[in-house]
Amino acid sequence: MEVQNLDLTLKVWRQKGPKEQGHFETYSLKGISPNSSFLEMMDVLNEQLINEGKEPVAFDHDCREGICGMCSMYINGEAHGPDDHVTTCQLHMRKFKNGDTITVEPWRSAGFPVIKDLIVDRSAYDKIMQAGGFVSVNTGGVPDGNAIPIPKPDADEAMDAASCIGCGACVATCKNGSAMLFVSAKVSQLALLPQGKVEAARRAKAMVAKMDELGFGNCTNTGACEAQCPKGVSITNIARLNREFLCAKFQD
Amino acid sequence: MATLDSKIPEGHLFEKWSNYKAHQKLVNPANKRKLDVIVVGSGLAGASAAASLGELGFNVKCFCYQDSPRRAHSIAAQGGINAAKNYQNDGDSVYRLFYDTIKGGDYRAREANVYRLAEVSNNIIDQCVAQGVPFARDYGGLLANRSFGGAQVSRTFYAKGQTGQQLLLGAYSALSRQIGKGTVKMYTRTEMMDIVIVDGKCRGIVTRNLITGEIEAHFGHAVILATGGYGNVFFLSTNAMGSNGSAAWKAYKKGAYFANPCYVQIHPTCIPVHGEFQSKLTLMSESLRNDGRIWAPKKEEDAQAIREGKKKASDIPEEDRDFYLERRYPAFGNLVPRDVASRAAKERCDHGFGVENGGAVFLDFKYAIERLGKDVVEARYGNLFQMYEKITNDNPYETPMKIYPAIHYTMGGIWVDYELQTTIPGLFAAGEANFSDHGANRLGASALMQGLADGYFVIPYTVQNYLADELHTPRMDTNSGEFAKVKADVQAHIDELMNIKGTESVDSIHKRLGHIMWEHVGMGRTKEGLQEGIKQIQELRAEFWKNVRIPGNANELNVELEKANRVADFLELGELIARDALHREESCGGHFREEYQTEEGEALRQDDKFAYVGAWEYKGKDVEPELHKEELKFEFVELKQRNYK
Amino acid sequence: MSNPCLLSSSIGKKFLMSITGLFFVLFVAFHATMNAVHIFSPEDYNAICKFLGANWYALVGTGIIALGFIIHIVYATILTIQNRKARGTDRYDSEVRPASVEWASKNMFALGVIIILGLGLHLYMFWAKMQLAEIAGFVDEIAGPADGSAFIFYWFSKPWVVVAYTIWLTALWFHLTHGFWSAFQTMGWNNKTWMPRLKCLSDVLATIICLAFEAVVIAAFCMA
Known part of the structure; x- marks a missing residue:
């Protein structure tokens, strides 16, 4: 042809x-x-x-x-x-x-x-991750992989959130320059898993604080990020981030 | 000739690693922060090593050329990661994983290293789960497994079709945690240009800041190279555009031996080349061969009609389809190992039965859809089918996929001993950058396992054993002495490149190198072809240094200069691959010499002559490198001809 | 990690926007219900006006509404300024709005401004002459403070008022269709199952409220 x-x-x-x-x-x-x-x-x-x-x-x-x-x-x-x-x-x-x-x-x-030209500096994403986008475990001394069963729907949903590739399309397309989809994807992934749940409140507060500090905008729920996300990460993750963050704050 | 001491610990195979750990030297916590460790690369091996060393308390500096440590090409691995958990109760064990890996590698890997790899594989899964890696699970909430080529058990753990991504993001999160704590300092968009050796020990590296062009020197009591493979010598490969062999090559030129460079893995199921502007090849997961049937037209005229667009795949009646893998290997059928499947596809295309410019065969799901229904096929491979359709605009549910082999992974790499230390004291190599675990062919889902094994569970021990003797080495001034000299050398190298001011772009020369490599040092190698290849590479190298054009300046972001630096090394590395292939007069794994095959066209090893690791020592510019041999002793497995019939 | 107060965070500010916003949804729903009575019985409508009047409970209510309104506007302004700053100085040369992105969601602030302008008009036309007049103890030349019906007939007999109110209510409709579900999203009460339900509920609620208001306007115009 x-x-x-x-x-x-x-x-x-x-x-x-x-x-x-x-x-x-x-x-x-x-x-x-x-x-x-x-x-x-x-x-x-x-x-x-x-x-x-x-x-x-x-x-x-x-x-x-x-x-x-x-x-x-x-x-x-x-x-x-x-x-x-x-x-x-x-x-x-x-x-x-x-x-x-x-x-x-x-x-x-x-x-x-x-x-330069079409190259931008996305190191802010790394800084947000360094603020709390992890589970605080050191190498070694962890329990067996099957020690804690995780319901399949939770594992699948965590995987969907974790599919974020950190490209920055969400910030680029958001009229507010908000990084909420990126932050919420990581917060959701780890909040859904028992391993990450332990420090979920601390993580949500730390990552949101860093995101605000770095000058990203506020989410106004336009959903443009989800529409342009190459991995189709859902804005329902943002709802979960909001929930995690507000619950954490109200407990302070 | 210097002897290669692989430093394999005493004792039975099962006890070697335990013995090593029990007797190795350690550094006390207060002293760890006085010791600097440099990690080059932030893929699975680099990120996990940097994070683990940071957790221990060492002062770590980690470097990557991308804009973030999360981008390394480990991220693109699709299928999964092997571990000997035996969660499926199907008879798996550490020994069986060890054995499969040795056999899959065509008996060209070091037993002790491979056994340690199998031993720590289970810890990797536990570690990743604890980090929040969302592995696939069954309804009971426990981890799921799938099967992969070269094994009779289901031992592959996976996270959708994005296992590499999830494992890398796990290591990246551990690394991020250490960066946040200040134990690791991360240098992004920074490329290693050379290593610095002081009094016979590796003491640091010289880097180029890719944004400002600044040449900087960094001191480290030890340096770990986790810089991946060199598949991009072939220009077209499944590697990332930036993947390069320069760090390994610079180490080689400073005295580290380069082992088995000719062991290059060619993956059978990639999307074929579509045109001259193609920049890279995309892999379709090995898992597709579980349900897809591979065929080529039986009649040459049919193949030609398809190539000319006069016929479609669906026009070829059943009896005129040649399911050549099932025909040649009835026992394993479409699930033969990668090297075997690749060669068989090439054989068909070479004989004129290829489609799509003659460089493709069909991977057909018609039969799977008839047998299982479209829903099942979609559930299993939906995301891969979608990716295929985005790239080719063909719908694989209706028309067969077209596939062809492509360069995928390099088993060869920097020679390392049991401690993953190179022949330069203080310089270590981890992950794909070293040669250690896969022999002449790597099994699917083992690359992720090796990267993380090295980074999480081997390097933190063995580097510490080395550093225990370095407590009294003070940090060195990076503005004088050997550091200043290497910086000046690097600057001179860059100036030389910038001053060529020729007429040919870096890419066009790289493409020509790729053609030479694929033609003469590719899937089927011959003595004459390799000699011709070496000659052509030398000519092309001379042309490069006379005629390459690099626009812009060296003191700014200059993508062409970055590429030129890498291609300059590929032009030398390519020759070493060809040399190694020429000297290895046998066929094994990814290395196939057409002179050495069985009557049925299978790879023929020469165990009496070549059961060794070929490690090359640099002897100077335009001087033939010297070959050193590390004999491979097989005490626990018996050498056999692989048979998949 | 320092622990700054909720309102210094982006999510905290939006939480406040959501709370005040939802409060207004309640208020306009109530207001629309009350107004709708006028279509069927101007007398009963006047009875409601009289009942509310300038009593303490109505005054407290008005005060809360006013305060909520001010918070909603102030924070909307703060957030919008921050958002414009976050967007950066260089604008895109071309931009496409994906089909799934509601037009309203990208124009909430502009819609809000239209609503405030309409509100100013509305306060002048009704509230100043009714509740305020009652407190201040003067009687407008059109009618007494409790005769809401008279004001309705007076104003909505004028075509320009009908047009102005229609524009105002359209803006309100757009604002509500996004604002309602968005408030739930911001407060974290949303997931994949509820997202389409909440969005549907938003449309239904906004349509009922705005239609109820508009029906009173049209009915009064026709009857007058």
Whole structure:
């Protein structure tokens, strides 16, 4: 089956450094296979730029199979572009039409400052995790894996929450720049499991405090995060985070 | 020739690790914080080692090139992690896991290391559960298992199709806890450029800050490399784009031996290459072979018609389908080990029976759907089918998947002794970066097991044994002496690259290297092919140093420079792989020399000549490396030809 | 870890928004029920007005409502300012609203402003001339403080008032459809099963309340 290759116009955000003024550059690309991924299309663009003696577009990417959470582009007004439940690396060019103009922007949020071009700094997520996104156990000296049975529905729900890849699409797409979906996914996962329940109150308070301190916005339940989350993490996790946090606070 | 001392402890196989732990040296808690440990890499091995050492009280520095330690490529492992829990009461035991791993590795791994791996496998599961890893469970609330290739028991623990992710996030959470406590200092977007050796011992590393381009030196009483495998020598692989062999290669050039580089695993079920701009290959889990049937057209004209789009898979009648695995290996059928399945697919395609540009065969679920119903198939493989459809736009419920083998994992790596210490004192290697546990072929679900075993349960003991003698070594000034010299060398290396100012992009040269490797050092290797490969790699390397183009500056975020640094090393590493493959005149596991096969086309080992670990020593630029042999003694298992018929 | 008070946290502030918001849902539900009486019997409606009047319980109620309103507005303003700051200075060049995202949810503050403006008008038209007049002891030229019906007929005979109220009530409808379930979500009383139920309940409740108000307006306009 022969498919028509695409000729495209790309409007890409270029920014030299964190403190420099950014701007859009327009590039035209020819003969892109609809079977290639969005990042492979970006590779072709970069190859073209290098051959023209220009600097290639810097963008984050690594595993290119939708799990590491490194890729992060806002494509035509949507985090990870116009396909459901995929990351940018799994977005394929068949979602676009010949002659399309594609706008590519970095995540824009005060919590994720731009480092260069389409690369942003998401270290705030790590800081939130360091504040409490763990179970306080040291290596060794733990009970047998089957010592505490966990109801399958709880384990499954914890797994759904744990599927978060930390890409930052939720913050990027939220009109409030809120990190609640990310925080709630971790809080929910650990609150649902008996191993994590022990310090659930402490964890919820610590992670929310860190999230607020880092300047992320407040959740207003628009649900944009869930709609754009490549892993479909549900905002009912946010309800659970709210519950955990408020219960913890009322016990103080 | 220096002798390789593997430092295997005394005693019966079952007691070696216990004996070691009982007699090793320890560091008292007050002294631990006076000792600095550097961990390079934050995957399963690196994160778990850094976290565990931090918990013990050592002063740890951990480095990764990604923007967060949570991104390392361990995250992409789908299937599961093995452990000898015997929760299923199906006859599993530590010994059986040990035996399966030795046999699966085609009898080219060190017995003592593999037994220790099997021994600590159970602790890993307990540890991960305690961390909140949401393993799959049965309705009774207990842990569930699935089966994997190369084993007769169900010992694989899993978390949906994202086991690697969940285990890595568990290790990452332990690491995050230590970073929060201040015992571990994390350096993200920082790439290791070289190691620093002072008076014969590894004392630190030199790094490049990937955002500012700054070259920095870091001191450590010990350095642990947990930097993964080198599969990206082949350009197209299932590795992450940034996965590289540079840390291991730099260690090799500073005196660490590199063992068995030719043992490269080729995974049989990947989504085939679709075009010249393809950047990476995506794996489809081994578990698919439980219910999918692999076939190619029986008639060459059918294959050609499919390639030209004149026929579809469904147009081929039953009698014209060649289920070649079932035909050749009736006992194991579609569930033969990875190396066997890969070679069989290549054999079909080489003879003109491939589809999709000639580089693919079918993995068909029609029969499973007829037998089990669509619902059951969806419940088992739904997420994988969805992923396949996103990438290829084909619906695997209706039309068979197209698959082809791809580079997946490297069993070879830095040579380490029983303590995971390299030939450079104070330099350790863990996880895929070392060569130690998988022999010539790795079994499914064993990579996660090895990474975590090394990081959680081996390194914290063995590094401590080394550090006990380092109490009186003061922290060194990283602005002078050997540190300053290595920094200057690194700077000179970068300047040299930046000053080439040629015309070819790094990627285009990397792609050409990949073609050479796949063509001459790939699935089927011959003496002539390997010699030709070596020649071509040398030519390409010369071209790289004359003609590569790196735009931008070195003192800023420069992705092309990062890639150039890595490809420069791949261009040397590729040659060593070919050399090792050339010298190993036998076929075993992932290494298949076409001259050494049985009449039926199976791998033929030469145990009398090659039952050793081939460890290469660097002798200088453009000088042939020297081979050292560590004889493998099999006291507890009997060497046999693998038979899957 | 220091232990700051609930209201300094983002979730604490939103909790307060939810509590005050739900309180208003109760209030408007009651108000709508009372108003609806007017459609069937202006006399009975006046009896209710008279019963409430400027009695102590009505005054306490009014005070609580006013306080709740101020808290709701103040915190909405604080949160909105914080949110705009968190969004950063660079805006997206293009943005697409996913289908599952309610329009109202992204415009709660703007809807709130329309509601306040409408409220100002409403207080001037009714409350100032009824409860306030009774407290202050003056009688408006339109009618006495307890003759609510007279005010209704007076105002809703004017087409511009009908239009203004319709706009106001539409804004209220949007605000309620998001606000109601959102309050439960913020207080943690939500899960996968209840999410669709609460969202449905929000729509039903908002529609009943706003229709009841609007029906009084339309009925008065027609009768006058």
